[in-house]
Amino acid sequence: MKEMLNERGYKATPARLAILDIFSKSKFPINAEIVYKNISKIKALRKTNEATIYRTLLSLESCGILKRINLRKNSAYFELADDHHHHIVCTKCNEIEDFENSELEKILGGIVVKSSKFKNVREHSLELFGLCRMCA
Amino acid sequence: MKEMLNERGYKATPARLAILDIFSKSKFPINAEIVYKNISKIKALRKTNEATIYRTLLSLESCGILKRINLRKNSAYFELADDHHHHIVCTKCNEIEDFENSELEKILGGIVVKSSKFKNVREHSLELFGLCRMCA
């Protein structure tokens, strides 16, 4: 993880390493508050400031390590950007399931070709919202 | 427009009618600030309070007249919910183009079938981000 940061011109500070670790252990996207709570549990880092969390999330996002996800919440959720997939979110209990679909990606890749105004598409955000079996 | 509101149990106040009118004339999604600026231009409504805009947007969203859109901005954008489509957003100049694709919708409709945890999907949000011809 240290190299991952240094390669991109970032110093590998304890807070950053811990935050990366928190993300790598999380099975679903998390927000600044959750990162803060988790990092606060580590004795050596218990005094980490919230501003540090926000700044770190921004840095890790802009160098491509983290990806920002739209979950229709009023805070920003992130996850490791290592693989491309989307989410199904339960609007009642917030359960999240990942999914991917290559056919879908193919169609999305072709959309811009048909556009008159757009030249290229770099990213897309796709999230499904519904009810999980428990809540339905 | 009056009936549209009354049918759903809302009073057709001048502010609401004006807000609906602003949306029906806008060719792209807009946020509370833009609605506020536009309604302020109308002499009779120039004193309309921002809280009213926020409350109205919420009401119109929850009764299904407006739809909330994720454009990766830090404010909420809305548009009339009359037809289903998605957006391509230029990350540089914010130009927005609508698109729809029936094949895509079909695939999205089938996703939940393959899911172990989810029973049904009610909505989805899909936005593409890239560069328009001008900015590319």
Add this chain to the structure above:
DNA sequence: TATTAAATGCAAGTTGTTTGCAAGTAGAAT
């Protein structure tokens, strides 16, 4: 036209996030 639940204006509060600045620290250079 009188009634009343719903809508509004105003001011203050909240939430999530950002910023300025002084002090601390990782990593490069000695």
Add this chain to the structure above:
DNA sequence: ATTCTACTTGCAAACAACTTGCATTTAATA
């Protein structure tokens, strides 16, 4: 190992986008 310096952090204050409480007004119905 020590020094240097740009990058990081903590802290407190500022911000933006909303939300809320409450007194007043008003659209819709009777």
